[in-house]
Amino acid sequence: KQIVVIGGVAAGASFAARVRRLNEHARIILVERGKDVSFANCGLPYYIGGEIQTRGALSVQTPETLKALLNLDVKTHTEAIRIDREKKQVYVKNIISGEDEWLDYDKLMLAPGASPRIPDVPGIHHEKILTLRNLADMDRISEVAKAGKRAVVVGAGFIGLEMAEQLHRKGLSVEVVQYGPQVLPQLGKRMAKLLENELVQHGIVLHLNDRVVRYENRNSILECFLESGTVLKADFVVLSVGVEPESRLAREAHLVLGKNGHIVVNDFMQTSDADIYAAGDVVETAHRLSNERTAVPLGGPANRQGRVAADHIFLGEKARPYPGSLGTAIVRVFGTTAGTVGWSENALEKNGRSYGMVTVNDFHHAGYYPGAKPLVLTVFWDRDTDVLLGAQAAGQEGVDKRLDVMATAIAAQMTIDDLVHLELAYAPPFGSAKDIVNIAGFAATNKRDGLVDTISELPDNPDAQIIDVRAKAMADADPVAGGINIPMPALRNHLDRLDRDKPVVTVCALGKNSYFASRILKQNGFDVKSLEGGMKMMT
Numbered sequence: 001k002q003i004v005v006i007g008g009v010a011a012g013a014s015f016a017a018r019v020r021r022l023n024e025h026a027r028i029i030l031v032e033r034g035k036d037v038s039f040a041n042c043g044l045p046y047y048i049g050g051e052i053q054t055r056g057a058l059s060v061q062t063p064e065t066l067k068a069l070l071n072l073d074v075k076t077h078t079e080a081i082r083i084d085r086e087k088k089q090v091y092v093k094n095i096i097s098g099e100d101e102w103l104d105y106d107k108l109m110l111a112p113g114a115s116p117r118i119p120d121v122p123g124i125h126h127e128k129i130l131t132l133r134n135l136a137d138m139d140r141i142s143e144v145a146k147a148g149k150r151a152v153v154v155g156a157g158f159i160g161l162e163m164a165e166q167l168h169r170k171g172l173s174v175e176v177v178q179y180g181p182q183v184l185p186q187l188g189k190r191m192a193k194l195l196e197n198e199l200v201q202h203g204i205v206l207h208l209n210d211r212v213v214r215y216e217n218r219n220s221i222l223e224c225f226l227e228s229g230t231v232l233k234a235d236f237v238v239l240s241v242g243v244e245p246e247s248r249l250a251r252e253a254h255l256v257l258g259k260n261g262h263i264v265v266n267d268f269m270q271t272s273d274a275d276i277y278a279a280g281d282v283v284e285t286a287h288r289l290s291n292e293r294t295a296v297p298l299g300g301p302a303n304r305q306g307r308v309a310a311d312h313i314f315l316g317e318k319a320r321p322y323p324g325s326l327g328t329a330i331v332r333v334f335g336t337t338a339g340t341v342g343w344s345e346n347a348l349e350k351n352g353r354s355y356g357m358v359t360v361n362d363f364h365h366a367g368y369y370p371g372a373k374p375l376v377l378t379v380f381w382d383r384d385t386d387v388l389l390g391a392q393a394a395g396q397e398g399v400d401k402r403l404d405v406m407a408t409a410i411a412a413q414m415t416i417d418d419l420v421h422l423e424l425a426y427a428p429p430f431g432s433a434k435d436i437v438n439i440a441g442f443a444a445t446n447k448r449d450g451l452v453d454t455i456s457e458l459p460d461n462p463d464a465q466i467i468d469v470r471a472k473a474m475a476d477a478d479p480v481a482g483g484i485n486i487p488m489p490a491l492r493n494h495l496d497r498l499d500r501d502k503p504v505v506t507v508c509a510l511g512k513n514s515y516f517a518s519r520i521l522k523q524n525g526f527d528v529k530s531l532e533g534g535m536k537m538m539t
Ligand code: FAD
Pocket: 006, 007, 008, 009, 010, 011, 012, 031, 032, 033, 034, 041, 042, 043, 044, 045, 078, 079, 080, 081, 111, 112, 113, 114, 132, 133, 134, 159, 246, 249, 279, 280, 281, 282, 297, 298, 299, 300, 302
């Protein structure tokens, strides 16, 4: 068999490697437009910032090692230009030498990825308005960063935030422009706020609800004119406003594309032509939870999809389908890490799902063990079935572990009751006997069972009695507007201070004591709600 692969990075290289492990005799030709194959795109920001110091560390493989290890014929600087489905051939051209040829294929893999979106804004096509996708882009940004002092990052998604952090680390002054009201639109507002605080504390200027409407180059300084009227001056700009699938080849070959231009594939990554597979950022697949079509441009899905396609070609009936993507993603911004898996609140709302949601605070390991860091976890579940739908976490330590536990639980279609009884690794340096994941299960099942009613913001209702159950010193230092401080241990003895005809809201620092207080009040006949997540989310 002759297998031709277009695109030699995450999905393409994983596919080719798996093909070789399954078939020693196939001829595998890997066609890559760029200079490099199989490089670590996800590591690029960290080289720019200097955390990764060796450029070579990012080249996971080279054409030579791929030949030696996997017997792949790698053609770099070579662009696939056209597919002839009738003849089962691809027309490719070396963009340096100009040499061209038609390659025969028995099976073709399209793994061309996605390219950074360039908004249609006057002045945007400038040599110092840059995007980051490959090693050449990285070198260019490193070069201008060395010479520059001021950078503007447009877009505060995952890559934008990583770039803001790393350019700051490099000693540049950084401003971030974000169209929406918060960084990382996938995250809940309060979690996004933690990342925003972190940026601001490091001196990064954040322009939310704003966008660049024009760029002008004045004496080698780029002026970014924002919709709000603000003008930012920069030595260079990094654009990170999303990606677009590179599906031109597929479109011109009349393969079926989705509404946003992604290649439509079945569960085995086959396109509408059974001999052409596609994987990675260029495809849309089923969402693992909803079965709806979705595009998840992340490294994990790309690698696993490549493997699925190879299995389908060579393993026959033993091949297992791609189960769909969950969208598990994480980012670190200086000392704070945040991430998400599965459905977000916005997506649940948009889809009209009936869902429950709980936010809990705790520490990443036993609070009494030195170095315990606060952690916040939000969990979403289906109200009808109690099955988990999504989770988000933020904190300084242990965020990745909780997200991964939740990703596993969600993939296994566990319920909020299952979270209660997950038996997680515990000794004081690592976790807690009741890990925050268990606590989320406790809180979710308490909510479901009507043991507690919660609110997420302090009420406007002037009749509401806001009972602050924090210790007096804490309440004095950071008073709640309109609140009455009755520390939790004293509450049972002061019930007569409260009006039973008026609603009560209990408030504490992290949401736990206010829940305890609400249980006391509820069992004493009060109409009570607890402020979920508490007053301070990890200050
Ligand atoms: P790519 O890796 O983009 O590879 C596609 C290749 O195809 C490209 O090299 C391109 O040159 C080549 N190509 C395109 N068209 C042609 C053609 N016609 N002929 C020949 N070759 C062609 N994901 C995470 O999960 N976690 C992270 O932390 C993370 N960080 C990232 C940071 C950065 C800066 C970037 C850019 C991406 C990051 N990602 C991350 C996303 C992840 O890298 C991608 O999801 C993944 O690389 C997609 O793999 P792919 O094979 O589909 O596409």
